[in-house]
Structures are given as C-alpha cells and as structure tokens.
Amino acid sequence: MQQDFTLAAYDYHLPPENIAQHPTDKREESRLFVLNRSTNTREHRRFTDIIDLLQSGDMLVINDTKVFPARLIGRKDTGGKAEVFLLSYPLESGEKGVSTAQALIKSSKRPQPGSSIIINDALSCTVLEDMGDGQASLALHYEKNTAIAEILMRYGQIPLPPYITREQGSTDVDRQRYQTVYANNYGAVAAPTAGLHFSETLLEQIRAKGVGIATITLHVGYGTFAPVRTEAILDHSIHQEFIHISKENAAAINQVKELGGTIWAVGTTTVRALEFAAKKTGQVQAITDWCDLYIVPGYRFQVAHNLITNFHLPQSSLLFLVSALCGREKLLDCYCEAIAQGYRFYSYGDAMVIIK
Secondary structure (H helix, E strand, C coil), X not given: CXXXXXXXXXXXXCCHHHXXXXXXXXXXXXXXXXXXXXXXXXXXXXHHHHHXXXXXXXXXXXXXXXXXXXXXXXXXXXXXXXXXXXXXXXXXXXXXXXXXXXXXXXXXXXXXXXXXXXXECCEEEEEEEEEECCEEEEXXXXXXXXXXXXXXXXXXXXXXXXXXXXXXXXXXXXXXXXXXXXXXXXXXXXXXXXXXXXXXXXXXXXXXXXXXXXXEEECCCHHHHCCCCCCEHHXXXXXXXXXXXXXXXXXXXXXXXXXXXXXXXECHHHHHHHHHHCCCCCCCCCEEEEECCCCCCCCCCCCCCEEEEECCCCCCHHHHHHHHHHCHHHHHHHHHHHHHCCCCECCCCCEEEEEC
C-alpha cells in the first residue's frame, strides 16, 4: 500500500504510436476495455456495447462543460510573436467590448504590464498584471457590439493537449470532435474526454432502456495537465476547478442511489464533482463552488459506483483517481494489456469502463 503513494509507482511506457492523434470516424466506434473490479475479469468490446452493461434504473452522470477556443495567436506591439492561452473564460468588465481573463503567454520576452498583444484588427489584449510563471491577467478588446463568445469562435483555436500535434493548429474537425455532443456551458480549456464517445443516437438508446441521465458541470482547467512534481504524491497540491450541480440533478442522483440503482460517472471530472458535493453528508448536495478534491488510493467513494473513462497519462493525478477505484497494480496491468492489444490512448483514444 505504501508504494501507492510514490510517484514512480504510477509510471508506464506508452509507445508513441498508441497516442491517438485523431478521433475515430464516428464517436461510438471507439474500443471499450471492460474491467470488472470485483471478479478481475476483462473484456475487449466496442463502445456501443455500453448499452448492454447499463441496466434500467441506473443513472448516467455526464459533465456538460464546453471547451472554448482558448488559444490566440498574435504578435506583441514590439513585433515579436506571442501566443495567448486563456486559462479562464473571459468575464465582461462592464465596459462594452472589453473582457478580462487570466492567461499563459508564450513569447521570446515576457510582456510587461501595459503592453499589448495584437491578435488581429478586431481583437487585441492588454497585459494588466504579471502573475509569474508565464501567467498574466489580461484585458481583451474587441468589437463593442459583438459578444466575446462570438469573437473567440471567430479568431481563437481549440486548445488541444500538447500530445496531439497539429502543424497548422486545431482544425474544423477538432472544433466539432473535441467537444461532447451535450456540451452546453462554456468554461473548459480541455474536454471531459470520456464523454467524447457518446453520440446523440447512443444517448437516445440509453434513455430508451430506462437509464436516467443527470448533468453536472465541472469546467476542466489547465491544472489538469499540470505534472505532479513531488515523489510523495500526497505532497502534491491539486488544482481547483469550478463546479455546479443543480438541486434537480442532485435529487435525481440521490434517488437512484437510494433505490439501489448504479451510478455511472462519465469521466474523472464527474467523479470529482459528485464526490466533492457529497463529502459532508454522503448525499449529493446542490452546489456551486470551487472543487479541490484530491482522490488517491485509500479514498472511500460515496457516490460513483462505475466509471467510464479514457486512458490517462503516466504519473498523473487522474491515474491516481482511477487507481483509487480499482487498485493501482490492477489498473497498470490493464494498461499493459491495452497497449499490447493496440488500444488508442489519451483524449482522442479509446475508452475503459470500470464496473463494480
């Protein structure tokens, strides 16, 4: 058990060819690695087979956060190239055509407060404050009669993870596919990737089987990519992410749980939100807050029974969370089997379901 708390214990070798660079032609055509954690039985199936595993009376909980085009390419007022990665969805400042946000700025020299970054004739940024570590608070200036959402859709790029390579930046396909079909609330800089496998048709089939679908919101932040730098994983400071769960959805989830139905969490983001909302009473509470729940082996899950997830990076906090559900050694053994079987890993990759 002690080894479960060392960073080195969560390492594994992934050949580069196993990292998915593009999505499957159809969302639900990905593969599905099924692990029954009680019997340790494993199956290799297609994602559409999830319908066979769900039972009437169960509850599927999804994260409806929406990825916004957070990557802006421009130049400094001195002429040098600059890339702005918005870390938060821009907030209206009260002045028309001006919004504020925190961002990472990549350039040859760090822009100073008061300096500008010009994206194009319709959008520019002014550095308000240098926050260290390449981060700054910005004011975004744009057309006064245009919403910031429209401006970002027009001029921003979808912020793909660093392991997905695009020489010319994200594509129109990425705009559609690096987004769940039920994405509804802008605020994420990364997709809740377990949800990418669901199509509208598959969700209709799930509802028709008598399975409830509840929605939570967790805006996936840049911290989800932050490497763990402490050898003792308990010394790692987990990032915060904004969550919202409505009274209606909290009540629906609790009712299914009370009636003995199985709660299926779609993605680690959903698990974090549910467990954070239930940490005081064991019941999911309606909540709007910043979630800083850090789940590692030894954690006692109060809400999530089964987890639909993707394959995660070595030595990542997401790998710790999944290990807490099924056991570290068992999970890494499954990953080795998946690699040998040619599964595609990470955001655009295949799926795994862990069932009780």
